[in-house]
Amino acid sequence: MIALLAYLLSITSSFLVYRYFVFKSTGRFLHEYLKSFVVYSATLIINLGLLIILVEILDIHPVIAQILTAVITVTLSYMGNSRFAFKKNDSK
Numbered sequence: 001m002i003a004l005l006a007y008l009l010s011i012t013s014s015f016l017v018y019r020y021f022v023f024k025s026t027g028r029f030l031h032e033y034l035k036s037f038v039v040y041s042a043t044l045i046i047n048l049g050l051l052i053i054l055v056e057i058l059d060i061h062p063v064i065a066q067i068l069t070a071v072i073t074v075t076l077s078y079m080g081n082s083r084f085a086f087k088k089n090d091s092k
Contacts, residue, residue, distance in 0.1 A: 011040045014077075015085075023086040032085050039080035043073045 015036045019025045025032060047069050054065035 007044075011037060014040065018081050018086065023082065025086045027086070035085035036081055039077060039085055042080065043077045046076060047073045 012033075015033055018036065019029075019032060050069045050072065051062075051065055054060045054068065055062050060068075
């Protein structure tokens with residue numbers, strides 16, 4: 001239960017930073033939040049899958065595997081948020 005709460009709080013804080021400081025979005029709050037939640041959930045699944053592959057199958061040290069995975073998932077998270085959750089509508 002605590003892990004779920006921590007996950008939701010981390011998604012919310014990341015969303016707020018992206019919304020107000022990175023992308024300076026003025027879109028619909030809940031709509032963007034839910035789309036951002038989808039992005040973060042996808043990156044969590046990718047993170048877990050990569051860790052299993054790197055540590056269990058390729059026998060990479062867990063710390064090195066987590067560093068590699070973090071770089072990949074942070075990049076995917078930014079790309080997903082910029083191209084999906086906070087995508088600007090150019091049809092003005």
